[in-house]
């Protein structure tokens with residue numbers, strides 16, 4: 001036993017030394033005193049587990065972090081250093097990406113692009129400062145079309161320096177599972193038909209890893225104020241959330257503060273997106289359905305009143321959350337860029353290139369399993385990426401026009417940065433909202449503006465993970 005422990009200690013120490021060397025070489029502010037790193041390290045172990053997803057019947061075999069789906073909600077204070085050791089106990093290599101967090105490039109968790117994959121039984125030490133408050137999440141970027149729907153995801157919460165006053169906080173990680181009659185996951189990951197259409201959808205929507213439905217209860221006391229942090233961790237599913245009988249206040253999108261406004265229409269959430277709502281127990285009594293209005297409509301949960309009133313009257317409009325540091329893009333001087341998206345089973349591009357070679361689409365689908373192109377190029381393996389779609393100088397102000405020539409929605413995610421949607425179909429958008437993931441409607445043209453302030457090579461991809469695996473992923477370079 002003693003020998004084993006010694007071996008582990010050595011491994012741990014050498015990993016930490018490697019990290020500190022990397023940090024010292026390039027990360028500056030992320031260098032942590034070794035003692036502090038040792039004391040504050042969060043352990044995150046990716047492994048195989050059993051979980052009661054459906055209320056009845058056998059438990060489901062899933063992959064998750066620290067023995068559950070979702071993994072633990074990681075919580076840090078704004079400005080605090082996160083030091084997280086990821087252990088891989090999966091049967092395949094993995095990484096962890098901290099979705100939405102502006103981390104140094106080497107900590108972004110993209111295999112081949114920012115780090116070597118973490119092999120089975122190996123580990124990797126991530127460290128970065130949590131500069132931005134808000135609701136974020138973590139998930140692998142390796143074979144994400146399989147690893148995410150198997151259950152590898154969790155919420156990552158950075159508490160504001162001055163927290164929004166609420167009575168209670170609830171985190172809902174919403175996802176779906178594709179289960180058979182024995183409650184086991186259908187092992188059909190990576191089908192070309194899913195890559196080329198709406199993605200691999202589950203048949204069991206889950207809230208915090210348990211099947212959604214009327215029995216999922218959000219208990220509220222009359223006039224109580226609840227902050228609901230929502231994360232869409234689905235690999236393909238978009239949600240259209242409806243809170244009948246209530247008008248929740250939207251206080252942030254993708255963790256970024258917005259002027260609080262009542263939610264008067266169902267809330268669209270694409271894969272990867274987050275929304276923070278403030279729900280006031282204004283109805284006072286009874287039960288209310290929370291619905292997903294997509295397709296035929298699915299009941300996800302019940303707002304159920306119980307207990308004594310928290311206060312005589314409901315609270316009014318909440319104060320805005322203190323915004324994170326953002327540099328407003330200057331649209332008059334910004335450089336202009338274009339991305340044309342094509343593909344999918346309903347509208348095929350005429351020709352595309354793989355690895356610089358021009359191929360017809362039939363060949364691309366049949367021999368490479370690819371279905372989508374960005375600027376007439378299809379890439380799927382991170383290892384295949386040779387050239388960023390665009391190169392920016394550090395602090396360059398840029399507008400990217402995304403031209404969706406497909407019949408599908410695509411939640412587009414840019415790593416390491418936040419952007420604003422400044423125009424849709426050529427019409428200016430008056431409200432500037434910071435996001436890291438935005439849903440492009442079919443055939444839509446959307447202009448996003450941002451300041452390329454984070455040096456490195458950053459993924460820019462669709463967060464329908466079957467789409468990114470099917471070619472809808474590229475990078476931008478900031479140097």
Ligand SMILES: [Cu+2]
Pocket residue numbers: 408409410411462463464467468472
């Ligand atoms: Cu897509």
